[in-house]
Amino acid sequence: MVSRLLRATERRAIVGLSGLYATRMLGLFMVLPVLALYAGELEGATPLLIGLALGGYGLTQAILQIPFGLLSDRLGRKPVIAFGMLLFLAGSLVAASAESIALVILGRCLQGSGAVAAAIMALLADQTREEVRTAAMASIGLSIGVAFAVAMVLGPWLAAAFGLGAIFWVTAALSLVGLVVLWGLVPRAPQRRHRDVGLDRAQLRSVLGRADLLRLDFSIFALHLLLMALFVAIPLRLLDAGLAVEHHGWVYLGIMGLAFVGMVPLVIIAEKRRRMKTMFLLAVAGLGLCSLGLGLAGEGRWGLLGWLLGFFVAFNLLEATLPSMLSKLAPAGAKGTAMGVYSTGQFLGAFLGGVLGGALVQWGGLEAVFYGAALIGLLWLGVIAGMAPPPHLSSEVVALGDEPQDALDSLMERLAEVAGVEDVLVVPEERVAYLKVDRQRLDSEALARVAGKREE
Known part of the structure; x- marks a missing residue:
């Protein structure tokens, strides 16, 4: 049912961005089942440093993911995502050519510094309407799960056949594919703010x-x-x-x-x-x-x-x-x-x-x-x-149309009175209301009336 509701641009955005996210996570996870086996051949390798190489991407990712998301609000989604993918590519190349554990650690940290997860989610939100956005976001979650499972299988096969460096070379190639997908498949979208996706410092x-x-x-x-x-x-x-x-x-x-x-x-x-x-x-x-x-x-x-x-x-x-x-x-x-x-x-x-x-x-x-x-x-x-x-409870986003400001000011109270609506936030500048609803109790007809919609 959801697929029939998707517009062509939404379908392209979902396929492209899910694939972009999946290939990035695939590159990060492929070393997980093999690094401890092969890193002993690298200069200076110790178990502690091997562990640091495994988890190093997480430190830079944790530090930079929120700044990258905020930066995408200012400079645009695609340029920030592209810059992050280039950092990921650089980290993959450093690790692929490394002969010491120190350079593998540097490469992994560089990979993590391309912290574009929040920007990708924001771009997907920009590309999709409220009624299909939940399904669109679920596709990202599914792509992560598939990428992890594939990485656990593909990593050992690549390393056994071609050595540890092959994993990073493949990751670098996937980064280039991701850039092509970003600019060639994912359509342009208006830059909007979505509180259900992006970070709101308030x-x-x-x-x-x-x-x-x-x-x-x-x-x-x-x-x-x-x-x-x-x-x-x-x-x-x-x-x-x-x-x-x-x-x-x-x-x-x-x-x-x-x-x-x-x-x-x-x-x-x-x-x-x-x-x-x-x-x-x-x-x-x-x-x-x-x-x-x-x-x-x-x-x-x-x-x-x-x-x-x-x-x-x-x-x-x-x-x-x-x-x-x-x-x-x-x-x-x-x-x-x-x-x-x-x-x-x-x-x-x-x-x-x-x-x-x-x-x-x-x-x-x-x-x-x-x-x-x-x-x-x-x-x-x-x-x-x-x-x-x-x-x-489930999240619901209701588009508010062209109601005047004075009507929006009282809308939160009217929405809160609908049976099954447990929490409401009306955001006039976005022209939407964010709801938390109990679907077993929700009076959908009353909600449609209050939101100014008509039943088909």
């Missing part, structure tokens, strides 16, 4: 003051910290279990496929049966338990693979449901600001996870990483145990 303090949102920020921080920390050790543990490097891609292919299948019914339970908090707690407990199991599995192949599968079922479940929870909890019109803080936590987690994982391997061995991850999972469980179940 809302930042209120978002940072919400304990429920901070729990989710900590959760995405911890999730990516665990991912990066464990992947300093997991490739080496697979090698110890007798799985040859050239077969790691097949291992990850099977695990990622089964983990996706295992995740789907859990997402349905969380969303459709409104068991979001229960699934959240179970997933975090599962991550901690699987981390412990990976440490205790030793060199036993099937135990190792079983615990790794369990880890990725829980990981995929959280990757799918945490943004949904954030959308439910964020105040009307503040989802973009809340997502900016959330994403910053994600990238900081990736950086610190790489550093922590490398430090634990260097000073305590592989088992120290898994036991440390289990402790982090226990801490995380304590942080979220007292949270209230998130309300099952």
